[in-house]
Structures are given as structure tokens and as C-alpha cells.
Amino acid sequence: MKDQGENSDLNHVPRNHDSINNFINYSLNKSEAIKEQEFAMSKWKGSSKLKGAIFYFIGGLYLLIAGIVFEVKNNDITEIRADYYSFPACSNYGTSCCFNINVPNHISGPVYLFLEIKNYNQNTDTYFKKYDASQLYSNINGEDTGDCNPFTTNDEILSNKPYIGYKNLDGGTLQPQSIAYPCGIRAYDIFQEKFTVQNLQTNLKYDLSYTGISWQYDVDNMKNQKPSEQWLDLEFEPYQIWMRPSGLSKFRKTLGKIQSDLTAGAYNICTSNTYNISIYDSQKSLILSNVNSVGGKNLMLVVSHLVGGSVAILGSVGLLLWHYKKRLPQ
Template identity: 30%
Template sequence: MESSQQQDQKQPSSIGQAIKQQVLKAWQPVPTINSTIILFAILSVYFLSMGIVLNVYSGEINQQSFRYDAYCQGYPVCEFPIALDTDYKAPIYFYYQLDNFYQNQRRYITSKSVEQLSGQQGLGVGDLSTCYPVITNGQMGKNLSINATPLSSNDPAIPCGLIAQSYFNDTFNITYEVNDEVTNVTVSNEGIAWPTDLGLYANTNISQQWLNVTDERFIVWMRVAAMPNFRKLWGIINQDLQQGRYTIVIENNYNSSAYGGKKFIVFSTTNQFGGKNEFLSVAYICVGVASSLVTIAFCLKKYFSRVDHKKL
């Protein structure tokens, strides 16, 4: 009795044997002309409807961009006049845009210290090889900390690396005039960074840092862009802006002419699908049209096949 049970345990199961012998039954769909027509008809309806919806929603988004580097060239501070051509409802997203800046270069992307940015203390120059070629305060070109404490040129720069060195440091102050009274527009830098990124940054020692690494504008800059022309969020305006003329006082610190670039500021609203994105709606519509053409082709094929069959 025991020997027969042991033999039964040694025998592989039918499923296991079928897997090893690769003889499991498989279901393979056999497409027919009717199922193909139904499939492509569903795809065409879905993509066309989504494309139209996205296009309508994208058209409702207000967005304007203004190039200011040529206007402010040679001036450390300049007053840049703009005109909003429509009313903007809060929240309004205020971006800066850089053209011809390649943040996707391999050496640039890796030039930072994750340990340093996370607040780890006691890191010396020898521990920051990933920040090459910008490791020390001297290489970073900084001699004062955030609280104006002198920095040694041979000490590690906090933060170090090429990404931190090229940090976008232009500032913007938006004002408008009503009844001969100048009013400031508050641009908040809270909530502009990804929530997942906020926990990755921590200060080590303010008296040894040339920059506050928990500043959300710095955190946004550290998430490198994939393309040479990109926008990054500088702040959020939590008040409505009326159509009209505004003045932006710009501290023109960032040198874009060194790499042949351009600088813009962008005002934009959003909707349930995010910011203005005409490409996505066009892509959906193109796929929907292509699916419709395939559906029509198969319908014609089915029709002529029936005609030929009747003739026979």
C-alpha cells in the first residue's frame, strides 16, 4: 500500500507533464472579416471621440509665452512689459522656458550626489566623485553661504555638480497698474515640485551651503528635461488675472547667450487632462481616421466578396 502511494507521488501531474511536453491546449483566436470590422470600428469611434474631446478641452486652455532674453540683454534688472490677451482664471501656472539647453547630456545628468542632496553629513571631496567636474566651492564659483558665512574654496560645494551649477536663477516680480496704483501679483513656489521628489532633498548645514536644496524651484530644476527645448514650473498664481497690460521686473541673472539659447516666460491654465497639448488630440484623431479607413476597406471587401459569390 505504501509503495503504491509513493509511486503515485513520484508520478508527475497531468498539467505538469503537459507543460513539460508543451502539449497544453491553447486557444488561438481566428480573425474573421466580421470580427475585424467590429474591432476597427470600435477603435475608430474611441480614438475619434477622445481626439475631439481632447481638442475641445485643449482649446479652452489659455496660454501665452513671451521671449524676454533679447529685450533684457545687457541689463541685470529690466522691466519687461507684456499684455495678456484674455482673462485667466486661477490657478495660473507660471513657467520659464529655455531653448537649446541640453539637460539630457549623459555627463550632465550624472553630475550630482544623491547622498549629499538627501542630507547626508560628513561627505568629503573624495566622496563626491559623481559630481565631477564641479565638486568644490571654488569650482562652483561660490564664496558665501545662504546666511552669508564665508565658504572655503577647497570645501565641498553643497550642492555640487553640473546640474546645480547651471541652476536657473532669474527671478520675476509681476505687477499691474489700476487707477495709478501699482499692485503686485503673488507667485507662490509651494506645490510646484512632484510630491515624490520632496522627500529626496534635505539640507545638511545652512552655514556650509550656497543654496537651499529644499527650495521647490531647485527641486524642479534638478528633474532634468528630456528635450533641448523645455519648460519648468516657476510658480503658481492663485488669483485671477484680467486681460490687460502687466509689467514683469526681471532679475536677469541667467546667461542664455553663452550656449546660444533663448529665454521665455509662459502663462498657462490647465484642465482635467493637464496643460495645453494639441499634439495628443491630433494623434488620437489620426489613429481614429486610420482605423476608420481600415473599417471601410474591410466593409468594401466583404461587400464585393458577396457580390462575386452571388455571381458564382
């Protein structure tokens, strides 16, 4: 049996009944006092309105700060738009055309060329499903043969592309009734216009780079598996970008980039103008823009954060007033 030392609690317990009762009452009162202190410290948790006000204020403050940062970043970006589909020189589909643009200030490279299309829906169920994934991605290995109907054969795909002809990647001739490689509506509608950019002051023509613009997954897995049967170079990154459908009816696709700077002045841009948008009642534009740490210029990103942050802070003020209104003397 364990010895009771001098510091044992049993040595301090009173031996008569009155003392024992007093000791018990003292212990109970002490326990109740501790509970009251804990309750007082956690009393603020009972107000969901106050917690909501704090949550909305912090969230709104974050959105406002982010919106201001995005606006500052947007101001560092120079974006030049040319709605060349509406230019008289480019009104004839299938005929090369040129137009001039003005660069208002020096733009540090790289300068990206974007295609912007409006009123064009790639987000339909048909557009998503009507293709053969095994033709595009070498890592699928025929697991998904897909359904390309009604754009299955070379004739169905290439009949609207006279500027290509029935040629494979090796320079040979493709059979019109053979399965197109790739097939499907994405391949049928692919954008294949070529652009050149020239400085009118120096007559310098800029080389366009087509690497480093596509998703790394597509670069690694979208390969030319059968060059003798293919009409499209799947390792050309602008084509890889097109093969990924966009979720909105207005979207941008990267066409390439100029690695060097652009000085202020007039520039001449020429395009093969082979993409016919009239059958879709769409609009196409060429955009030259530099980028920064948050990407390209995006006004919607700024507006959505500023509006969202303002609404959240107003909501926090409303909840705070509601919280204290209940505590004011009537």
C-alpha cells in the same frame, strides 16, 4: 448495488440489436448536429481581418473622442508667451530688466509661471550622471556619492554666479576649494532668475507662491542636510523641479504661481535676468497660463490623438473592405 428506478436511462435503452443500432446512430447524429451549431456560431472567429477592423475602429473612435475633449479643454486655457531673451532691454545678461505683456481676457487663478527653453539638452548621458544623488535626497544617506566632475568645488560652481557669492544658507562664507553642496552640472546650470508681476492699471503687485508645484517625492525627500555647507536651498521647489532632467530639447519648468485671478489689461514683469543662454545657443521664454483637469495647453496632444484616431479608422475601413472582398462572388 444501486437500484434502477423507473426514470433510469437504462430503462429506455432498446433490447434488440436493431433498436440498439438506431439508438447509437441517433445519439451520434445528435452530437454532430450540436457540433455543427457550435461551429456555425464561432465561424466569424476565423477572419482576422474582421477582428482587426473592429479593433482598429474602437481604438480610432477612442482617440478621436479624446482628441476632441483635449481640444475643448485647450480652448479653456489662456496662455501668454513672452520671448524676453530677444527684448532689447533684456539683451544684457546679468542686468535686471522689465517688459510689458497684455492679458487679453480674465484668467481665473491660480495662474502659473513657466520657463520654456528651446535647444537645451538635459537628456544626455553626461547630464544624467554628473551629480551626487546623496546630496539631493536625504533618504539615500550616502549610498550614491556620484561623480560631479568637472563641477565639483564651490569655485567651479559659483564662479559663474556672482549674484550669489560664496555664501552658505546660514549666511557664512564657503571655502572656494571645498566640495560644493550640491555639485555637478545640474547645479552649475540651475535657473535662478526671480520674477515680479504688476498690474499697470491698478499698480497691484502679485505675490508668487513657490509651493505645491514640485513632485511630492521631491518635497518629502529633497532636504537641506548640511546648511552650513550648502550654497543652494534644496527645499525651494523651483530648484527641485530643475534638478529633474527633461527628456526633450524643448521643455518647460514651473517657476511659481499666482493664487489670485488676473484681470484683462497690461502687466509689467521684471526679472533678474541672471541666466545666460547664449553659451548654449538656446532660447528662453516666460509663459503665463492657467491650467485645468488635463493640465496646461498642449496642441501636440490634440493633434496626435486626432491624427492617430483618423489613421486607425481608415485602417479599419481598409480591413473591412478586404474582409468582404474575399466573400463576394467573382
